[in-house]
Amino acid sequence: MSERRSLWRILLEEFRRIEEELSRIEEDFLRRLKETETMRGCITPLYNLYESGDEIILTADMPGSNKDEIDLRASEDHLRIEAPCRSPLRKVMHGKYMLHIKLPAKIEPSSVKARYKDGVLEVIARKKLPGVRVKIE
Amino acid sequence: MERALDGVEIVELEPIEGEGLIFIEGFPDVGLVGAIATSFLVDRLGMKEVGYIDVEALPPIISIRDGSVKELIRIYRKDRLIAIVSDLPLPAAMVKSFSQRLMDWIQSKRPELFISLTGIPEPNRLNIDKPKVFILGSSKEVVERALEHEGAEPFKDGFIAGVKGMLLRESVRRGVNMLVILAQAHFNYPDPGSAAEVVKFLSRILDIDLDVKPLLESAEELKLRLRDLMRRTSHVMQGIQKSKELELPPVYL
Numbered sequence: 001m002s003e004r005r006s007l008w009r010i011l012l013e014e015f016r017r018i019e020e021e022l023s024r025i026e027e028d029f030l031r032r033l034k035e036t037e038t039m040r041g042c043i044t045p046l047y048n049l050y051e052s053g054d055e056i057i058l059t060a061d062m063p064g065s066n067k068d069e070i071d072l073r074a075s076e077d078h079l080r081i082e083a084p085c086r087s088p089l090r091k092v093m094h095g096k097y098m099l100h101i102k103l104p105a106k107i108e109p110s111s112v113k114a115r116y117k118d119g120v121l122e123v124i125a126r127k128k129l130p131g132v133r134v135k136i137e
Numbered sequence: 138m139e140r141a142l143d144g145v146e147i148v149e150l151e152p153i154e155g156e157g158l159i160f161i162e163g164f165p166d167v168g169l170v171g172a173i174a175t176s177f178l179v180d181r182l183g184m185k186e187v188g189y190i191d192v193e194a195l196p197p198i199i200s201i202r203d204g205s206v207k208e209l210i211r212i213y214r215k216d217r218l219i220a221i222v223s224d225l226p227l228p229a230a231m232v233k234s235f236s237q238r239l240m241d242w243i244q245s246k247r248p249e250l251f252i253s254l255t256g257i258p259e260p261n262r263l264n265i266d267k268p269k270v271f272i273l274g275s276s277k278e279v280v281e282r283a284l285e286h287e288g289a290e291p292f293k294d295g296f297i298a299g300v301k302g303m304l305l306r307e308s309v310r311r312g313v314n315m316l317v318i319l320a321q322a323h324f325n326y327p328d329p330g331s332a333a334e335v336v337k338f339l340s341r342i343l344d345i346d347l348d349v350k351p352l353l354e355s356a357e358e359l360k361l362r363l364r365d366l367m368r369r370t371s372h373v374m375q376g377i378q379k380s381k382e383l384e385l386p387p388v389y390l
Contacts, residue, residue, distance in 0.1 A: 046368060061323075063358075063360035063361050064357050064358075
């Protein structure tokens with residue numbers, strides 16, 4: 001019984017150690033991100049990247065920008081976004097948004113469509129599908 | 138002052154007493170909807186800081202506003218309304234014990250109602266101009282009373298993860314009247330538009346006049362300023378399986 005208890009305590013301590021280590025890694029990541037943003041004047045927007053069927057969808061939260069000023073570039077395996085970021089109330093420049101992402105699959109750059117709504121940029125790209133279509137008999 | 142062995146201390150700077158108190162909490166989670174809505178309420182009603190919650194597991198940080206030192210989790214009051222506002226998300230490991238401790242304190246005040254404000258993740262949020270508002274209650278009576286007001290529908294099936302879920306569970310177990318107001322929201326982008334819908338419904342429930350225009354006008358500015366809190370909250374949400382809220386509970390029949 002006491003052996004089982006001590007095993008349980010070892011496991012709990014190990015979980016706590018892993019949790020502390022993860023928290024340290026996360027803190028380190030956030031610190032580096034903020035330091036880089038401050039040094040370079042570039043803001044990394046909050047973003048999500050999804051794969052859905054034969055599409056890749058990227059959304060990025062970029063308040064204080066303007067659709068005409070967003071520079072979006074697409075290659076087969078990267079998306080690059082650059083845009084000014086202004087305080088919407090004071091019209092003061094905060095810096096610029098900069099996001100450069102390696103995509104999880106190759107895309108057709110000419111298929112990329114984007115829209116900017118309520119401060120969120122949405123980019124949809126069609127995946128490059130290799131091979132030929134096979135008829136099912 | 139309320140002390141406990143679980144590292145949660147609730148401090149009343151002035152006695153929080155009275156009949157028919159209504160508590161409102163907006164701990165940061167999905168789209169920071171609850172946090173934005175509660176802070177807006179505190180600001181617009183000119184609520185007074187009357188206490189704070191000290192949590193051992195939170196990092197040793199203080200908040201400075203206009204040169205004044207602020208606690209991370211603050212309690213505000215105006216008349217019967219008590220609002221709890223937090224500048225940091227709660228660490229996943231202490232959500233359960235914190236919820237029990239907070240509910241011990243709230244229950245001891247014999248409140249008329251405890252209201253939790255939050256967002257429900259909506260992957261299609263970008264295509265929604267007016268987010269829907271849902272309500273959940275600790276009892277049928279609480280939900281029916283809330284539904285007498287226009288602008289919300291009952292939340293039928295799903296999961297609620299994190300502090301809101303645990304508080305609701307505790308309120309059901311203890312028979313405390315609790316209402317959760319949820320609006321469709323971006324999962325991990327600050328969503329003032331969603332918070333505005335929550336505030337609109339809340340103002341009907343509380344029968345107070347709250348104009349959300351200032352909130353909507355400063356929406357983009359708020360999104361910019363809340364980016365870091367959202368990033369930290371997203372990490373915590375991963376730890377409490379918040380994405381579970383995108384799923385439906387299993388049905389076997």
